[in-house]
Amino acid sequence: MQPVRVGIIGMGGFAGSHHNTIARLEERGVVKLACACDPNPVAFTSEQLSWRFAQRGVKVFDSYRSMLAECHGDLDYVAVPTPIGLHAEMHEAATSYGLPAYLEKPPTLDFQELERMIVADRRAKCSSLVGFNFIVEKSRLALKERLLSGEFGAIRGGTLAALWPRPSGYFARNGWSGRLIIDGKVILDSCFGNTMGHFVHNMLFWTGTGGLYQWAQIAAVRAELYRAHAIEGADTFFVEADLATGCTLRFALSLACAGASTSSETVICEKAILRYSVGGQIEVSWKDGRSERISSCPFDALEENHLEYVRYLRREIARPATTLEDSRPLVVLNDLAHISSGRIHPIPADIVSSLRDEKEQKDYLSVTGMAKIVDNFLSRGIWPSYAGWRRENGEVVTPSDLPRLHNVASAMASAR
Numbered sequence: 001m002q003p004v005r006v007g008i009i010g011m012g013g014f015a016g017s018h019h020n021t022i023a024r025l026e027e028r029g030v031v032k033l034a035c036a037c038d039p040n041p042v043a044f045t046s047e048q049l050s051w052r053f054a055q056r057g058v059k060v061f062d063s064y065r066s067m068l069a070e071c072h073g074d075l076d077y078v079a080v081p082t083p084i085g086l087h088a089e090m091h092e093a094a095t096s097y098g099l100p101a102y103l104e105k106p107p108t109l110d111f112q113e114l115e116r117m118i119v120a121d122r123r124a125k126c127s128s129l130v131g132f133n134f135i136v137e138k139s140r141l142a143l144k145e146r147l148l149s150g151e152f153g154a155i156r157g158g159t160l161a162a163l164w165p166r167p168s169g170y171f172a173r174n175g176w177s178g179r180l181i182i183d184g185k186v187i188l189d190s191c192f193g194n195t196m197g198h199f200v201h202n203m204l205f206w207t208g209t210g211g212l213y214q215w216a217q218i219a220a221v222r223a224e225l226y227r228a229h230a231i232e233g234a235d236t237f238f239v240e241a242d243l244a245t246g247c248t249l250r251f252a253l254s255l256a257c258a259g260a261s262t263s264s265e266t267v268i269c270e271k272a273i274l275r276y277s278v279g280g281q282i283e284v285s286w287k288d289g290r291s292e293r294i295s296s297c298p299f300d301a302l303e304e305n306h307l308e309y310v311r312y313l314r315r316e317i318a319r320p321a322t323t324l325e326d327s328r329p330l331v332v333l334n335d336l337a338h339i340s341s342g343r344i345h346p347i348p349a350d351i352v353s354s355l356r357d358e359k360e361q362k363d364y365l366s367v368t369g370m371a372k373i374v375d376n377f378l379s380r381g382i383w384p385s386y387a388g389w390r391r392e393n394g395e396v397v398t399p400s401d402l403p404r405l406h407n408v409a410s411a412m413a414s415a416r
């Protein structure tokens with residue numbers, strides 16, 4: 001079988017991980033990297049040597065437009081692991097040649113831009129993939145099949161707790177981290193829509209009851225957004241979403257915390273509670289007292305996602321793991337969370353402390369009592385505003401409020 005031909009836009013940041021993965025898959029004869037680009041390819045001379053570009057015959061460009069103009073006939077797909085604000089224009093350029101894209105997540109966090117991307121994608125020979133890491137996990141797909149079969153009874157609700165400590169330098173690693181708007185364009189980079197957006201997307205996947213590859217539809221949202229770090233956007237999210245099916249999901253996510261990174265997806269059903277931690281335990285606790293542990297296999301997210309996408313492009317499977325349309329619920333939920341909160345409140349300074357990790361030589365901000373605030377919200381619906389973090393609650397908003405997004409994001413950015 002001929003290798004599937006790919007071009008990668010970008011060489012630094014996460015694009016470097018795509019290059020490592022594609023180089024390994026090329027050794028196995030699965031793919032062939034035809035071309036790559038970066039605005040300053042010379043800055044990646046040593047990486048190009050280690051990726052053996054010359055021996056592999058990879059053509060290098062300093063512009064993605066010239067790369068696509070010259071190489072589009074030699075490509076089956078284009079990987080786009082670049083800043084969020086560039087995804088739409090790069091996807092537009094690829095699809096103008098009929099090429100589908102492996103778009104890094106999130107495709108965009110602007111609901112209007114997403115709709116334009118969905119339309120543009122119809123020009124491609126195959127659907128583009130959005131690289132949410134964990135939909136292809138075999139243990140996840142098997143558990144969702146059981147959920148859909150009715151084994152656990154109807155879904156009553158769900159929660160996501162995700163705490164990923166990030167040092168202050170994390171937000172300075174590029175020009176778009178933690179930004180709401182850049183040059184008038186809505187970006188909304190945050191732990192909710194981007195860094196831990198995988199887990200939010202997973203929750204919407206569990207609760208999309210219309211079929212295996214279905215995501216829940218959002219009916220109404222309330223949210224409180226906060227920040228401890230000196231950034232434009234929020235680093236801490238408390239979000240409640242009513243789904244079209246009538247059940248409610250609660251999300252608590254923060255980058256302003258200490259200790260190990262944790263994430264726990266919980267789905268509450270009539271007969272059992274499912275707890276799924278990526279890379280950790282998967283457990284079904286039955287209401288009758290039985291408990292079931294499911295083992296998850298070691299999982300290389302990028303490799304599995306490229307492999308699965310190649311299978312789709314070879315018509316061995318019917319669809320990519322996540323399409324642009326499938327990303328709608330996450331984008332809508334993220335946008336409504338910003339609209340509902342209206343403002344991003346600073347977390348009260350007296351409970352934010354600075355911690356120095358001497359081993360890592362990095363500084364973290366940590367919020368005293370975060371675990372309790374998260375538990376109170378997820379288990380009992382008690383908002384941080386009741387603990388005095390802010391005076392007013394978030395308003396209840398619905399998809400009909402989406403047109404307010406640009407004004408709200410601009411007001412949030414200028415309020416800082």
Ligand SMILES: NC(=O)c1ccc[n+]([C@@H]2O[C@H](COP(=O)([O-])OP(=O)(O)OC[C@H]3O[C@@H](n4cnc5c(N)ncnc54)[C@H](O)[C@@H]3O)[C@@H](O)[C@H]2O)c1
Nearest residue numbers: 009010011012013014015038039081082083084104105174
């Ligand atoms: N799936 C995951 O687990 C995961 C992990 C990290 C990042 N990401 C995603 O990957 C994407 C990139 O994130 P990042 O932190 O690496 O961003 P980044 O700002 O470091 O940019 C990555 C690369 O994009 C390229 N680039 C930038 N501007 C370009 C241009 N005009 N033309 C061509 N190339 C250009 C550069 O080579 C740059 O090094 C984001 O969507 C992010 O959310 C995904």
